[in-house]
Amino acid sequence: PVDLAVIVTPAQTVPGVVGQCVDAGVRSAIVISAGFKERGQEGLDLERQVKAELGRGSMRLVGPNCLGMMNPWIGLNATFAKNIVQPGNVAFLSQSGALLTAILDWSLRERVGFSAIVSTGSMLDVDWGDLISFYGEDPKTQSILLYMESVGAARSFLSAAREVALSKPIIIIKAGRTEAASKAASSHTGAMTGSDEVFDAALRRCGVLRVQSISDLFYMAEVLSKQPRPRGPRLTILTNAGGPGVLATDALIAGGGKLAALSSDAEARLNALLPPHWSHANPIDILGDADPERYAKALEIAIDDPAGDGLLVVLAPQGMSNPAEVARRLAPYAKGYNKPVLASWMGGRDIAEGEATLSAAGIPAFSYPDTAARAFDYMSAY
Amino acid sequence: PVDLAVIVTPAQTVPGVVGQCVDAGVRSAIVISAGFKERGQEGLDLERQVKAELGRGSMRLVGPNCLGMMNPWIGLNATFAKNIVQPGNVAFLSQSGALLTAILDWSLRERVGFSAIVSTGSMLDVDWGDLISFYGEDPKTQSILLYMESVGAARSFLSAAREVALSKPIIIIKAGRTEAASKAASSHTGAMTGSDEVFDAALRRCGVLRVQSISDLFYMAEVLSKQPRPRGPRLTILTNAGGPGVLATDALIAGGGKLAALSSDAEARLNALLPPHWSHANPIDILGDADPERYAKALEIAIDDPAGDGLLVVLAPQGMSNPAEVARRLAPYAKGYNKPVLASWMGGRDIAEGEATLSAAGIPAFSYPDTAARAFDYMSAY
Missing domain, CATH: 3.40.50.261 (Succinyl-CoA synthetase domains)
Structure with a gap:
């Protein structure tokens, strides 16, 4: 059976291709193609069709509208970025493809290694909760970094985060703290962001560390990939x-x-x-x-x-x-x-x-x- | 008459040399030599002798225990640093010689220019108030950056800052925000730092902008040296x-x-x-x-x-x-x-x-x- 299909075809063709994958017993798929809910009603309809196809089997799907994913430990570069990152112990999950390409380029200069890089895209199927649970159990992953614009299924995200944060640091930057930025994020992804204070409080209860600047997120990737964590303050x-x-x-x-x-x-x-x-x-x-x-x-x-x-x-x-x-x-x-x-x-x-x-x-x-x-x-x- | 004497002799000889300068009508002096109040009682006595010599005339003195100063517009490098900075419009005043050498080295890579660089040292004579007033009137200087550990004569500092901040940005980083850091600063310079909250409030009233990280101070040197200030937010x-x-x-x-x-x-x-x-x-x-x-x-x-x-x-x-x-x-x-x-x-x-x-x-x-x-x-x- 095929482990992974990478789908990079025009949006209208994606439901059909997904259906064929389901029929063929493919276990998972990444849809890099754009043109779904971020394009309005027509895209939403396509998403519904994809979901219906997925419902017929057990295939899981990352995307659509994403950069793809990398697993440098097995040499997998299922993205449209030309270079693969170095192997390391940090899993980096991002809702912004551009931030991923930037951190990727930066990591090659700074010699920062990753256990995985995942561009989440629209999270039609695989969402934050799935990814955090998965990398929480991945033996190569010792910490998880997230760039988030929308929470998606909040309950699944928070319960996964609470469990994993007990053993592995989870560090997050969430865009849209301010109303103006939240508006900009919504025009960008089509997703609504919630109240920032509520989110902040929820993160604290889960033991997730939130940073407020991109530099801090990049620095955390660097220190966690290169050095052991301290036993005290x-x-x-x-x-x-x-x-x-x-x-x-x-x-x-x-x-x-x-x-x-x-x-x-x-x-x-x-x-x-x-x-x-x-x-x-x-x-x-x-x-x-x-x-x-x-x-x-x-x-x-x-x-x-x-x-x-x-x-x-x-x-x-x-x-x-x-x-x-x-x-x-x-x-x-x-x-x-x-x-x-x-x-x-x-x-x-x-x-x-x-x-x-x-x-x-x-x-x-x-x-x-x-x-x-x-x-x-x-x-x-x- | 001699404009400037640079004194780099053992501390015990400095009072005598300063006295000779005063007698010769030298207008100003920089004392780079260390070995004064940071060394305890003996050094304090030497400082008193220097003050007494200065009292006999009108010579002004920067230091002691400093790196010296630079004015790149006239090619003056009266420091023990080997490279001179590029000419620009930012005056940088620092109570840490090491921070100055670091910003100097950084500025050559980042092409940041300065109107002047002054290492203040122990501020036996010339202090924050003098320097701010001077660079406030200096036509080459369009903004003033300070690294401060101790305020010294608070009244003169604040009144100079209040006046100059009306026309030129003054940006400051003050070490010793926290008690632990304040203790470290005091062991380093022998100077006591005051209450940080009071200082903060005083700065706000004067229109001085305080930044909390070295990176922000360096970035401000860069943006102010390279680009015009915005007219609005x-x-x-x-x-x-x-x-x-x-x-x-x-x-x-x-x-x-x-x-x-x-x-x-x-x-x-x-x-x-x-x-x-x-x-x-x-x-x-x-x-x-x-x-x-x-x-x-x-x-x-x-x-x-x-x-x-x-x-x-x-x-x-x-x-x-x-x-x-x-x-x-x-x-x-x-x-x-x-x-x-x-x-x-x-x-x-x-x-x-x-x-x-x-x-x-x-x-x-x-x-x-x-x-x-x-x-x-x-x-x-x-």
Whole structure:
């Protein structure tokens, strides 16, 4: 039996093709074709015909009016995008094909991997609840990201989300927070969006984390694909610059995180290593003249300290700092410590090489340390 | 007479050198040397000696413990940073040397220009109030950005800010919002930070715009250096993708902006140009199959429309979109319309060339359309 049919024929022909698939015992189908409910009454009629055909058997259908789906672990690219994403552990489900193509292109540059990418389209059959349940049980998937414009069948979405969020983070961005945006969304998909406050409250009860900006959604894809989740909210910040350390602390606390209190052992080791006027606390300010050697030794102490649930290393380019070399010294700590390691190499030209080294090592390198601190909060607070 | 002395000698020698400068009639000095109040009592004594020497004449002094300052319009680089920034219209004043080196490095990559860069250091003499008044009258400066850890002389800061903010945007990020961060800041500079709520209220009364993240501060440097300020809050969004348009709208409204209502003339011209199922409203969704020609023609209509105070062009890479070519068609609109033009080319590899074209043309190119919409809000709402 055929596992999957990909249907890319004119809308009027789709009900017939779906019917043939049902008759042939095809198990599932993706309808990429557009021209359904987003085109008005005629399209709605076509959808009804498709539903009737589906009702005759057990075939499930993704779409119509979607970009398709990818499963990079088995090399499946059933979309009309030319490149396939890298394999990873994040499932990304999106009601916007354009957002998917953008994140796909971005992920190739940032080396972010996915367990699956699904463009949901009109959700004539397979909907949020189905997808969340499916990826909740998928062993390759460790977290699920959603871009949503319309909720669809709310009850099935919420009950699936509640169950899956117990074991895997679900992170969502929902367009149409404001009335104006909601109107724009409705003209775009033909779907109505509900009250945003009600939705927000429902998500909180389910344990789903909602983010408000595209950058946060992309960053979550990056950190969850590259680093383990922290066991608690305590972050250790290591920096060669006081100001950026303070701004990272502001963001950390505002997002619900905590500064790890250095263990006395770690503090003693840092005292032995660092000039006397280091900060003597977290953020560990190893001072503006820190060279790669000082960074490397402080790094080892900071990551070893069991008082911290995660480590953020900040570097601002200064006279002695050598951003590329510090990145090489940080790279080996990317894995094996069972706590996330994040980095913020600040600047432009001088830090580009170091940034590339971090990215290749699987350490998310943020342009701004406060953004990194917020990402840590999201990781621990979902 | 000597205009400026740059003092980079050990801290104990600084009072003597300052005294010699005063005697020689030097008009101003920058003390880059560290080792003053941030080192405790001994440093405080040295500061008192410097003050006493300054009291004998009229020389003004920036620092100590600072990176120095730059004025790229006259080619002055009185810092220990190796590269000088590009000339522009933004004055950037920072109490963190590391943040300055980071923004400097970043600005060279992003082609952001400055009228001046000043590292304030300990503010033994020249303080926030002096600097704001000075750059408020500087004809090269059209906006002032501040990174602040401690307010110093609050009265002089607030009265200078109130006066200057009437004619030039002042945008500030203040570290130490939270208690934990405030403690970190105090261990870093030796300065105490005050109540954040009081400070916030004072800023609002002065018309100073406060941002909460480093990224927003850098983005403001970029948009203010490259584009004119909008005359009002009405943004026109042109996009080839519905979802990103909706998310940009959410951010716009949440930040206090408004969607421009298209003029009937613009709508008629768009009706003649676009496929019948375009959005028929702002955001102007020119649809996923938009090619460069359709983009170019819609652009001209959108920018001509007097109903909008600014334009945001969004592109998500799709089959027909050709991000590089659309960027070339957008570039000529960077100047001459007396309204800001912002862009968001979403993605990674496929949009890199277009991003570079936009940047070279002076159009800020954001990775995320909602970030761009927020920057527009900041520009109009300062």
